[in-house]
Amino acid sequence: MFDVNAFVLPGDIAGQVSTLQRELGAYGFRGALISPLNPRGEAESYKLNEALLAALRRAPRGYYAAVAVGGEPPSLGERVRGIRVYPGAGVEGLRRGAELAEREKLALVISVRSAWGRPALHLGSLVAILEEYRQVPVVLSGVSYHEAIWLVSEAPRYPNLYVEISLFHQMSGLRLLVEALGPRRLMLGTAYPLQNPCVAALKLALSGLSPSILQEIGEKNAVRVLRV
Amino acid sequence: MQVAGNRLVEALEILKRYRGRIIDAHAHVGPDQRFLMRASPSDVARVYDKYGIRMGPFSSTISLLAGAREGNRHVLEAAAQQPGRILPLYALNPLEEGAVEGVDPERYVGVKFHPDYFHIRPSHPISMRALERVAELGLPLMLHSYDGGAEAAEVAREFPELVIVAYHMGGIRWRECLDRVSRYDNVLVEVSSSVAEPGMVDAAVEALGSDRVLFGTDIPYLDPAVSLGKVLGAGLDTRDLENVLWRAAERLLRGEGACLM
Numbered sequence: 001m002f003d004v005n006a007f008v009l010p011g012d013i014a015g016q017v018s019t020l021q022r023e024l025g026a027y028g029f030r031g032a033l034i035s036p037l038n039p040r041g042e043a044e045s046y047k048l049n050e051a052l053l054a055a056l057r058r059a060p061r062g063y064y065a066a067v068a069v070g071g072e073p074p075s076l077g078e079r080v081r082g083i084r085v086y087p088g089a090g091v092e093g094l095r096r097g098a099e100l101a102e103r104e105k106l107a108l109v110i111s112v113r114s115a116w117g118r119p120a121l122h123l124g125s126l127v128a129i130l131e132e133y134r135q136v137p138v139v140l141s142g143v144s145y146h147e148a149i150w151l152v153s154e155a156p157r158y159p160n161l162y163v164e165i166s167l168f169h170q171m172s173g174l175r176l177l178v179e180a181l182g183p184r185r186l187m188l189g190t191a192y193p194l195q196n197p198c199v200a201a202l203k204l205a206l207s208g209l210s211p212s213i214l215q216e217i218g219e220k221n222a223v224r225v226l227r228v
Numbered sequence: 229m230q231v232a233g234n235r236l237v238e239a240l241e242i243l244k245r246y247r248g249r250i251i252d253a254h255a256h257v258g259p260d261q262r263f264l265m266r267a268s269p270s271d272v273a274r275v276y277d278k279y280g281i282r283m284g285p286f287s288s289t290i291s292l293l294a295g296a297r298e299g300n301r302h303v304l305e306a307a308a309q310q311p312g313r314i315l316p317l318y319a320l321n322p323l324e325e326g327a328v329e330g331v332d333p334e335r336y337v338g339v340k341f342h343p344d345y346f347h348i349r350p351s352h353p354i355s356m357r358a359l360e361r362v363a364e365l366g367l368p369l370m371l372h373s374y375d376g377g378a379e380a381a382e383v384a385r386e387f388p389e390l391v392i393v394a395y396h397m398g399g400i401r402w403r404e405c406l407d408r409v410s411r412y413d414n415v416l417v418e419v420s421s422s423v424a425e426p427g428m429v430d431a432a433v434e435a436l437g438s439d440r441v442l443f444g445t446d447i448p449y450l451d452p453a454v455s456l457g458k459v460l461g462a463g464l465d466t467r468d469l470e471n472v473l474w475r476a477a478e479r480l481l482r483g484e485g486a487c488l489m
Contacts, residue, residue: 023426025233026233026235027233027236028233028236029233115400116400116421116422116423144422145263145265145449146263148263148264148265149262149263149264152264167422169449169451169454170265170449170450170451171265171267171271171445171447171448171449171450171451171452172275172448172451173451174451192426194424194425195424195425195426196424196425196426196427196428196457196461196462197426198235198236198239198457198458198460198461199424199453199454199457199461200457201233201235201236201239201457202239202453202456202457203451203453203454205236206243206278206279206452206453206456208278
């Protein structure tokens with residue numbers, strides 16, 4: 001399995017990356033796409049992005065970064081697979097992230113929310129980005145049941161949109177998304193360390209979906225889209 | 229899946245071992261079109277079969293979205309379709325006329341109170357008068373608690389003989405909830421919520437003891453895998469795990485005279 005939605009927080013980044021490998025590995029994850037969690041301002045983004053990239057240079061293969069927009073280092077390096085935008089970045093931040101992702105040929109990872117109960121990004125503001133940057137794979141992360149109707153009714157229109165499922169918890173929710181979007185547009189995430197990785201692992205394992213669909217969601221889509 | 233980590237394999241083995249014994253302390257039957265969700269009685273049976281869940285106390289989504297009286301009728305119908313599996317809770321909205329008179333321990337295994345949907349706090353004098361009757365009848369109170377356990381603690385202090393289950397364990401303010409309710413022996417916590425931080429269930433067991441911590445799913449708002457992941461990912465020993473997964477709920481329901489079989 002591959003986790004497309006893991007985080008590090010301010011502090012000992014190398015230690016967190018090491019813990020993350022151990023905790024996720026215990027549940028069968030062989031790698032992760034990691035971002036600094038919702039950094040405050042460009043200076044903090046830059047510092048955390050740099051520390052994360054330094055830690056990843058020493059990490060085993062399979063662990064990559066989606067750097068936080070606003071503080072991206074001048075050279076992104078071979079361990080970067082995405083540009084992460086948080087709700088606080090606003091429309092300007094979204095556009096900046098999309099431009100960078102297009103230029104660097106990376107995925108744009110957009111967090112709808114980074115913690116439960118916090119203000120979410122309005123999905124309507126994504127539409128212009130999805131239409132204008134059609135070559136950029138956009139991974140929508142942190143969606144919950146609040147976005148269920150949009151995901152079913154609107155999201156299928158945008159072929160460059162992928163959905164990460166760590167916070168999509170409703171009963172039989174995976175089956176609903178598979179029916180609406182198809183299995184090739186969904187990606188497994190844990191939201192570790194915000195969430196116990198056992199939740200994501202069990203949610204997928206017990207979804208009742210076919211083994212081939214589980215493989216698509218659990219890893220293959222991330223390999224294909226993010227080149228991990 | 230081709231490769232599963234040891235902890236995932238262990239979690240799946242535990243589920244297999246406890247199949248048919250787990251009690252879901254928090255569940256809903258009915259539709260909620262706001263989020264494209266539904267849990268008909270047959271959906272409930274299918275999902276419970278899939279996860280090995282034996283039974284649970286249910287309220288109807290209709291009691292939250294339309295009216296408590298309508299929801300209470302609906303949950304009885306649902307319970308009749310899945311006897312011994314869907315145990316009906318009485319949704320008590322103290323603002324609805326005749327609500328208190330409808331509480332019937334012969335037909336319901338407990339009382340559900342949802343401050344957000346019913347638009348009244350449990351500690352409001354109108355609610356307290358209604359809860360006094362619930363305490364007299366000896367039914368447990370299942371209280372939606374996303375407020376860090378503040379209302380649960382207030383009601384518990386007023387009615388020490390009333391058993392209160394703080395649904396969602398305080399929500400995002402779960403640490404606050406554990407701190408608040410730990411001094412009230414008549415308060416149990418139920419672990420379902422979209423908040424699934426590592427260490428939550430361990431902390432609850434540490435603070436309250438595993439006989440005061442209940443597994444619950446909150447279906448259809450959450451898939452059972454979410455709470456199962458929180459509990460099975462907690463690293464509890466066998467005694468604590470069994471308490472959380474079913475023994476504490478069994479005692480709660482039996483202790484209040486509910487018919488389980």
